[in-house]
Amino acid sequence: MKAHLAAALGSVVLTAGTLLGASAAGAQTAAYPTSPVNVPYGASYVHGTLTWYNRSVVFDGTLRAVGCRRAWFGTYGASGNQLSAKSTSTKCDVTYPINVAIPADVPGGAAYVIVCVDDANAKPLWCERYNRP
Known part of the structure; x- marks a missing residue:
């Protein structure tokens, strides 16, 4: 049971990290016109x-x-x-x-x-x- 819980928790942490990283990448400044x-x-x-x-x-x-x-x-x-x-x-x-x-x-x-x-x-x-x- 602990192995499944640890795997699920690890997956949530990886997903959150990926989403936070995507947000930071999307916040880049726009190019000059x-x-x-x-x-x-x-x-x-x-x-x-x-x-x-x-x-x-x-x-x-x-x-x-x-x-x-x-x-x-x-x-x-x-x-x-x-x-x-x-x-x-x-x-x-x-x-x-x-x-x-x-x-x-x-x-x-x-x-x-x-x-x-x-x-x-x-x-x-x-x-x-x-x-x-």
């Missing part, structure tokens, strides 16, 4: 992903420059004020990898980001707005 980016201008483009953090936005992707182009990124607050901006240097006839963090140092971070393909003189040729998901 992302937005796909595609800003074409003729054969040139900026393509990649924005990852939205609490005080910055990270762009990871590429600039395809046909002729001479630049990529430009601006973060904006909820009231439409520009928080920060970053750009690449001028790139000519190349596919250039970009990984850049654009500050958005306000509570809640950026409300939206504008991504542009610029000419060699930093004049915007085409821009797209990406709202925080």
